[in-house]
Amino acid sequence: MGDVTGASDIDRAVKAKHRAMWALGDYSAVADQLIPALGRTLVDACGIRPGTRVLDVAAGTGNAAIPAAMAGADVVASDLTPELLDVGRLIAGRLGVELEWREADAEALPFGDGVFDTVMSCVGVMFAPHHQAGADEMLRVCRPGGTIGLLNWTPEGFIGRMFATMKPYAPPPPPGAQPPPLWGVEDHVRALLGERVVAVEARRDTVRVDRFTTPEEFRDYFKKNYGPTIAVYRNIADDPERVAGLDRELAALAREHASPTGAADDGSGMAMDWEYLLLTARRR
Known part of the structure; x- marks a missing residue:
């Protein structure tokens, strides 16, 4: 055991x-x-x-x-x-x-x-x-x-x-x-x-x-719900420039992987x- x-x-x-x-x-x-x-x-x-x-x-x-x-x-x-x-x-x-x-x-x-x-x-x-x-x-x-x-x-x-x-x-x-x-x-x-x-x-x-309509929506969802992402943001919470940098990088990563779906009510949306x-x- x-x-x-x-x-x-x-x-x-x-x-x-x-x-x-x-x-x-x-x-x-x-x-x-x-x-x-x-x-x-x-x-x-x-x-x-x-x-x-x-x-x-x-x-x-x-x-x-x-x-x-x-x-x-x-x-x-x-x-x-x-x-x-x-x-x-x-x-x-x-x-x-x-x-x-x-x-x-x-x-x-x-x-x-x-x-x-x-x-x-x-x-x-x-x-x-x-x-x-x-x-x-x-x-x-x-x-x-x-x-x-x-x-x-x-x-x-x-x-x-x-x-x-x-x-x-x-x-x-x-x-x-x-x-x-x-x-x-x-x-x-x-x-x-x-x-x-x-x-x-x-x-x-x-x-x-x-589920997400924009890269920023994905990023904010993970900042709120996903333990490892929350922990990383807490690690840099006292450095606004680094927070802004990670914000940009996560949104850019999602944008790079996204393809449009048109699934949202306004015809937008994305899939990864x-x-x-x-x-x-x-x-x-």
Whole structure:
């Protein structure tokens, strides 16, 4: 079973910051309004069916865990941030879906070896700072012959480029932390999993986001709702010039990726295609 007793004070401080960051804003809105299809995409790719024992790592508010439960699986949704789990419980309750919600660190999962048929993560484990530790834990709790399923943003895609845009405005990462979008690089994920898996299948795809009518609307939505973006703006809050600079850069990034839709009432509107890597494998 994963053990946090050997964690350093630095590691504990990093995890506390991560927990607080993801509690900012309204991640449930981001997941439900912008990328609701991604959870179902991962569930389908994993072949989840009634009776499957599933662990969703860094589940957030249940974007993948709830569809897995709706497919009849026996699901545990785990996340470092209890505020997200609380929202997930409410969403599941409204839908009449039953699953277990468990506060847990992706790098030290509180579950026994090989107890799940499928261990998955939808744009979740990628944000744990130590990639090998997260991968090792996912493999440890997956039974031999079970399925590992991962859906993560790519570095070249919109969200990966958004993190690159925010990086100069963010505090320096803690020692040993790796960039989240590396989980969207197939060779990186294959190296993390190593020879412990077989039947690896990977493909890049995109999800279309057409909720925003202007690049500025996108930027302001993320400033209000998305924990990592809120945290970066808080880091530069006392420097109006840097705030204005990040404002311009995020709007420019959205403008670069946008295509017109004409979906708004006034005939305006835009759509963006956000790239992700979907990878499944079977534990050897």
